[in-house]
Amino acid sequence: MTTNGKTAAREASRLASSGHEPWDRRIGLLAGFGRFPIVVADALRTRGCEVYCLGVRRSANFDELRPHVDHLDHVGLAQLGKAIRYFRRRGITRVTMAGKVHKVQLFRKFAFWHTLPDWRAIRVFWPHFVTRKKDCRDDTLLGAIIDAYAEDGIMFAPATDFAPELLVKEGHLAGPALTDAQRRDIDFGWRVAKELGRLDIGQSVAVRGQTVMAVEAVEGTDECIRRAGRLCEQGQFVVVKVAKPKQDMRFDVPTIGLGTLETLSSAGGRVLAVEADRTIFVDQTTVRRFADERGITIVAVRKDGT
Secondary structure (H helix, E strand, O other): OOHHHHHHHHHHHHHHHHOOOOOOOEEEEEEOEOOHHHHHHHHHHHOOOEEEEEEEOOOOOHHHHHHHOOEEEEEOOOOHHHHHHHHHHOOOOEEEEEOEOOHHHHHOOOHHHHHOOOHHHHHHHHHHHOOOOOOOOHHHHHHHHHHHHHHOOOEEOOHHHOOHHHEOOOEEEEOOOOOHHHHHHHHHHHHHHHHHHHOOOOOEEEEEOOEEEEEOOOOOHHHHHHHHHHHOOOOOOEEEEOOOOOOOOOOOOOEEOHHHHHHHHHHOOOEEEEEOOOOEEOOHHHHHHHHHHHOOEEEEEOOOOO
16 A cells, blocks of 8 residues: 555544544445445435445446436446546545445456456556466455555445444344254354355355355355255255455445345245344345245344354
8 A cells, every 4th residue: 555545544544533424425436236335325315425426337237326326437347547536536535335246257258358457457456367476365356456546545434334224133034933953054054154254265155954055156145045056956955144254344245135035035045144243134124025925034143253
């Protein structure tokens, strides 16, 4: 991080420790896939903020986003310089990320031509994708993005700062009561998922009879669940989704919504266990109703020492 980036980071820390809100009236939103960016945009506007949104192409839904923000533009997955210029020209110094960005795009054939990286992105990511001196894990790449923004005096804030009510509380949220076998699968799956998170591989695991059916990697939670459904034709499996042991709440926070439950139902799963206070739960009323109708159990769990 450059001197300017370090100065901005110290200023954000000072504001936070003094009790002042570490964001301005104009907030930048870097939007990916799903409903979460819309929920965050609505929360920001309710606070009286102007929301300047950059939607990531091939991820964000621009038609759905447009009515919820004050200004909307698009950016390619690897157009880092363009994104920074967009926010700087509008005097924005606080940005938040919301929504899934499909990292698998970076590993497709001819990825360079699909993502069209600009010079800023090439400079930042050259050690990761070309010389291989640095790894391509989620935390590493997202950390590099945050450092690049900080060089231009733009700081990232957790989206949950603006919509804290989305963090799910501990307890039984929907569906039938857990059986003893399902509780054992949750305990087993929790340990596996936490280890996946520690290694920065993924955050979800599907389990049946304390046997791992599928684990999440670069493909995302939905594909992990679908793979479990193909491999476990009996269905009735449990999905456990957790935060990483050292989760950075500015990005890649576990998120569930209606899409997750629809995928689980189609694949034959019967339980979704998530980590309390560290998982974002979007459209809670709709999701709970769907789970009750389909006989799917949703529980939010907290375990000591994780």
